[in-house]
Amino acid sequence: MIHQKTNTIVIETLDKFPHKVNIKLGKILKERGMTQGDLHRLTGLRVATINELVNFKKKSLTVAHLISIMAALRIWDLRELIEIEFDEEVVDYFRSERLQMKEGFTSDMKKTLETNFERMNQ
Structure with missing residues (x-):
């Protein structure tokens, strides 16, 4: 599963x-x-x-x-x-996310992590 x-x-x-x-x-x-x-x-x-x-x-x-x-x-x-x-839009998004990663997970990464964790454990 x-x-x-x-x-x-x-x-x-x-x-x-x-x-x-x-x-x-x-x-x-x-x-x-x-x-x-x-x-x-x-x-x-x-x-x-x-x-x-x-x-x-x-x-x-x-x-x-x-x-x-x-x-x-x-x-x-x-x-x-x-x-x-x-795609260029993805590269731009990744660049902005990487700037935020200096302090660990970005807010988007935290949201994805939580959502995927819940989905995998249902």
């Missing part, structure tokens, strides 16, 4: 803070003359998993996936593989 409610909270957070995710794996493979099958053999990841990443059909990644791919492709900076951009 907690897992389902947690997933709902994650989805709501993603909706609340518009963003764009750019996974550059397909471009990197092409530039290096490699196939998805080559990456599969280097990492042990399923070809289907690699294909979902290349075509941005996979909505979640594990750290193990990321590290395996980065090691196989000799990438040491995650930004070379993935870019995440938030």
Whole structure:
């Protein structure tokens, strides 16, 4: 039950803070003359998993996936593989919130914390 409610909270957070995710794996493979099958053999990841990443059909990644791919492709900076951009309004909001975070949680963070705690414990 907690897992389902947690997933709902994650989805709501993603909706609340518009963003764009750019996974550059397909471009990197092409530039290096490699196939998805080559990456599969280097990492042990399923070809289907690699294909979902290349075509941005996979909505979640594990750290193990990321590290395996980065090691196989000799990438040491995650930004070379993935870019995440938030809408300008979100960036502005985050900046204002971070200024308030010097003293701990912002009022919005406290409200979110309390609301999510209640939802997860119902």
